[in-house]
Structure formats: C-alpha cells, structure tokens
Amino acid sequence: MVKFELEGTERYALESYQWLLERILIDMGITTMVERVRLIIRPDQTLFIISMRIKQAGSKRPVSDIADMEAQEGGTFITIKDESYAPRLLASLWRMYGRERVQQLTRLEIFVDGVPVEELSDLKLDPEEEVRSQLLDAMWRLLPEGLKVRNEYYNDNVMTIVATEHGMTVDFLAEAQKVHSSMVQGKGED
Amino acid sequence: MYEVLMFDGGVHKLEEMLDLIEDIGGFVLQRIQVQVMVTLTIAIPEEDRPLIERKAAELGGKIIEVPLAGTEIAVVGPTLGRHHMPHPICDIAEHLRRYGAITIVMGLARGRGRKTCQISAAEKAIIEEYDAAIFMLGNFKECVTHEKINLYKDIQVPVVVVIGPELDSLPDCEALVCGVGRKVERMRRSEEIAKLEEIADRVKEVVDRRRKEIEEDPLFVHPSEVKDALEDLDAVQECLRPSPVVLHVDGLRVKIPYKDHVRELEEVEVYGHKLKDIATISDCRLGDSTIIRIRTKAEVEGKVLGCDRP
Numbered sequence: 001m002v003k004f005e006l007e008g009t010e011r012y013a014l015e016s017y018q019w020l021l022e023r024i025l026i027d028m029g030i031t032t033m034v035e036r037v038r039l040i041i042r043p044d045q046t047l048f049i050i051s052m053r054i055k056q057a058g059s060k061r062p063v064s065d066i067a068d069m070e071a072q073e074g075g076t077f078i079t080i081k082d083e084s085y086a087p088r089l090l091a092s093l094w095r096m097y098g099r100e101r102v103q104q105l106t107r108l109e110i111f112v113d114g115v116p117v118e119e120l121s122d123l124k125l126d127p128e129e130e131v132r133s134q135l136l137d138a139m140w141r142l143l144p145e146g147l148k149v150r151n152e153y154y155n156d157n158v159m160t161i162v163a164t165e166h167g168m169t170v171d172f173l174a175e176a177q178k179v180h181s182s183m184v185q186g187k188g189e190d
Numbered sequence: 191m192y193e194v195l196m197f198d199g200g201v202h203k204l205e206e207m208l209d210l211i212e213d214i215g216g217f218v219l220q221r222i223q224v225q226v227m228v229t230l231t232i233a234i235p236e237e238d239r240p241l242i243e244r245k246a247a248e249l250g251g252k253i254i255e256v257p258l259a260g261t262e263i264a265v266v267g268p269t270l271g272r273h274h275m276p277h278p279i280c281d282i283a284e285h286l287r288r289y290g291a292i293t294i295v296m297g298l299a300r301g302r303g304r305k306t307c308q309i310s311a312a313e314k315a316i317i318e319e320y321d322a323a324i325f326m327l328g329n330f331k332e333c334v335t336h337e338k339i340n341l342y343k344d345i346q347v348p349v350v351v352v353i354g355p356e357l358d359s360l361p362d363c364e365a366l367v368c369g370v371g372r373k374v375e376r377m378r379r380s381e382e383i384a385k386l387e388e389i390a391d392r393v394k395e396v397v398d399r400r401r402k403e404i405e406e407d408p409l410f411v412h413p414s415e416v417k418d419a420l421e422d423l424d425a426v427q428e429c430l431r432p433s434p435v436v437l438h439v440d441g442l443r444v445k446i447p448y449k450d451h452v453r454e455l456e457e458v459e460v461y462g463h464k465l466k467d468i469a470t471i472s473d474c475r476l477g478d479s480t481i482i483r484i485r486t487k488a489e490v491e492g493k494v495l496g497c498d499r500p
Contacts, residue, residue, distance in 0.1 A: 013329050020374055043330040145271050165303050
C-alpha cells in the first residue's frame with residue numbers, strides 16, 4: 001500500500017492527483033514498488049512538487065551470479081541461468097558494446113565479440129534501474145502538461161520533481177530540496 | 191417544425207415506413223443497415239409523429255428519441271497530449287453520439303498551462319462552425335477561475351464548461367458541469383456515467399435554447415430539406431467521407447471542397463429558390479468542406495421585397 005502525504009491549497013486538486021497517480025501506477029503494474037509519495041500542489045503559485053520513495057529491490061548482482069561464462073576464440077560465450085535477468089543483461093551488453101558485437105544466439109545464450117571473460121565478470125546489474133525509469137515515466141505522465149520548467153533531485157531510492165510554469169524560483173528549489181531530504185531520511189513516517 | 195427521431199427495426203416491409211416518411215413530407219437523414227437490422231435517423235413534421243410510431247409498432251421496430259440529432263458539437267481539450275486524451279474528452283464525445291449528435295474532438299495548440307494557455311483566432315473560428323462547444327478545463331480551481339476562462343470568453347456559439355473542482359458558476363458560459371477532471375482511464379463507473387449523462391443533459395438544454403431562439407425568427411427552410419436537395423448532387427454522391435452532409439441547427443456542413451463546387455451549390459434549387467438566395471455559403475476552416483448557413487424567413491422575404499422595389 002502506497003502511503004500518500006498531501007499538502008496544498010486545493011483539496012480537490014490534491015485528491016484527484018492522488019487518485020490519478022494510483023491509477024497510473026496500477027496501469028503500469030508498479031504499485032508494489034512504491035513505498036511513499038509526497039505531493040505539494042499550490043495552483044496559486046503554479047507550484048507542483050512530487051517526491052516518491054521506492055522500495056529496496058535488493059542489491060546489484062554480478063553477472064557471474066546469474067550466468068555461466070566461457071572464454072571462446074574471439075570473445076565470451078554467456079549462458080544465462082536466471083531467466084528474469086536476461087532482458088536486462090542483454091540491454092546492458094548492447095548499451096556497452098553495441099549491437100554488432102553482442103549476438104543473441106538463442107533465448108538464453110549470448111556471444112560477446114572481442115570481450116574477455118574477466119571484463120564481463122566485473123559487470124553488475126542494477127535491478128532498480130528499470131524500476132526507476134518506470135517511476136520516472138509515471139511521474140511524467142502525472143505532472144500537469146503546462147508546467148514545463150522542471151528540476152529534479154534523485155538518489156538511490158527517492159526521486160523528487162519540482163515543476164512550475166514560468167521561472168523556477170530559489171524558494172521553490174529550496175522547498176523541493178527540503179522535501180527530498182525529508183523523504184530520504186524518512187521523516188514523518190509512522 | 192421538424193422533429194428528428196431514430197427508427198430501429200428490421201428490413202422486413204421497411205419500404206412501407208420509407209413511403210410513409212415521404213408521404214408526410216419527412217426525410218431520411220441517415221440509414222445504417224447491418225444485415226437485416228436497420229437504423230434510420232429521420233426528420234418528420236412534429237404533428238405526424240403518432241403515424242410514424244404506429245407504423246414502427248406495426249413493423250416490430252421502435253422509435254428512439256435522439257434529442258441531439260441534427261447538431262454537430264465540438265469537444266475541446268487543452269491539448270491532444272496524453273494528459274488529456276483519450277479520456278475523458280473522447281468519452282464525452284462518444285456519449286453525446288448516443289443522443290444523435292455528430293461530435294468532433296479538438297485539442298488546442300497552446301491550451302495547456304495557467305498563464306501560458308491561449309487560443310488563436312483560427313481555433314476560435316473553427317469552433318464557431320459548430321452548434322455548441324464543450325471545453326474541458328482541468329482540475330485546478332485557481333487556474334480555471336483566473337486564466338482558463340479566457341479560452342472560451344469570445345466564442346460566439348454556446349459553450350458548456352466541464353471542470354473538476356466544484357464551482358457554483360463561471361462567467362461567459364451557457365452551462366457548467368463540475369466533477370470531471372483529468373482521467374487516465376475510461377469513464378465506466380456508475381458515478382462517472384451519471385456525470386456523462388449530466389453533460390449530455392446540459393448540452394441538450396443549450397441546444398434546445400438555441401433552437402427556441404431560431405424558432406422566434408425561423409429559418410426559411412429546415413436544414414434537412416436542403417440536405418434532401420443536396421444529396422442529388424454528383425459531388426455529394428461520390429464523396430467517400432463519412433456522413434457527407436452533416437446537419438447543423440441553422441444550416442449544414444457539406445463535405446465537398448468549397449472552391450470546386452461553390453457555383454454548383456449556389457444553383458441548387460430548394461422550393462423554387464436558388465440556394466444562394468436563401469443561404470450563405472462559405473468555405474470551411476477545417477478541411478475540404480463547405481458551410482451553409484440558412485437565412486431566416488424574414489431575411490429572405492425582406493431581400494425579395496427589396497429587389498422588387500423600383
């Protein structure tokens with residue numbers, strides 16, 4: 001269950017945006033990944049702040065944990081053991097070495113051209129990376145379309161976006177920073 | 191005065207219904223046939239409605255009220271971005287179609303935001319070609335009451351405003367419906383459907399008011415009579431666009447290019463008068479269409495008298 005904290009000048013706006021976010025998260029299937037959300041909406045100042053804390057989804061896993069690697073002539077042959085990591089591993093390899101050098105031979109077999117086993121053993125997969133990008137998408141869907149001037153703060157498990165229409169003021173940024181740090185420290189939690 | 195109704199029935203002995211409509215001086219505005227089932231949208235003289243109802247019962251069909259038939263309504267959102275589309279704008283447009291209206295969905299180029307929202311003269315002119323407009327103005331009270339009202343302020347057709355927060359009234363609009371803000375899913379819950387009904391009711395009231403205003407100085411001919419005459423044109427018969435002739439409260443939209451067919455349209459005869467004498471024919475702002483606004487009886491008769499004077 002996502003815990004919401006609402007603050008602002010218009011009750012309807014706050015409640016409707018909470019409802020919107022809940023529906024967006026359900027639609028994207030990521031409700032269980034969000035722990036806490038804080039919304040500050042002040043239409044009179046054209047200020048919208050949203051801060052989200054995601055649940056810890058485990059630490060980074062080395063590739064050697066999820067796949068067997070074998071040195072072959074001209075590269076490394078990878079056999080994936082944990083299927084759930086297959087898309088993420090393939091996407092990481094494509095990003096690092098390019099599509100020409102990474103061949104997906106079968107569903108769980110990959111050959112990486114010109115890369116030694118040692119180099120791949122050091123690679124670590126971040127399970128939260130995907131979650132973060134999905135949450136960012138959810139926040140972008142939620143933010144009012146007209147509030148184009150945006151600033152964001154993020155660390156491992158908290159993301160905060162402050163949005164306004166014309167010019168970002170120092171006060172808005174300071175408020176967003178304060179919200180962000182309170183979410184990081186978990187202040188106001190039961 | 192003509193009344194627009196919908197007949198829902200089968201093809202068996204349908205010609206009897208069609209003959210009756212013709213005999214009483216009515217028109218078939220639209221005919222949709224799916225296998226053996228037929229839906230006819232008809233315009234008939236008000237006083238002959240019992241005849242049509244009796245015939246419909248005899249044929250095993252039914253007569254459905256379509257209070258918005260013969261109108262074209264624009265549903266306008268701040269933009270066409272995913273924040274506002276397809277819900278709830280398309281839900282509203284779809285719901286109004288159930289009452290017989292032809293609806294279009296429109297997004298403004300720069301309608302989003304608080305201080306930055308604006309509407310261009312071209313957009314206003316496009317909206318004014320419709321019988322009524324529904325404006326969706328979002329969830330923020332402050333934003334709606336201070337800035338967004340300027341979007342529809344100068345529009346010359348009736349405007350129904352739909353917003354999220356509860357307000358008693360808003361200036362410059364004919365009707366206001368509260369409780370429908372941004373949505374990310376279809377409006378299918380009972381309370382949401384009730385809101386759609388409320389919007390349809392407000393639109394019906396607005397259109398009825400407009401029709402009553404027209405009745406005070408009635409049109410020279412009913413738009414469906416002009417439609418009947420236009421349907422014989424080759425250009426209209428060859429037009430592949432859906433509903434090539436769309437009825438408005440005070441005229442029609444013909445979906446053939448103005449510049450190619452204006453002469454032909456001007457010469458169309460309706461009860462012995464050329465169309466150019468009883469209507470204003472103009473180019474449409476949106477696509478290759480022509481807008482026909484029928485003049486009132488007073489305008490046409492006054493003009494004829496004026497011409498006859500030495």
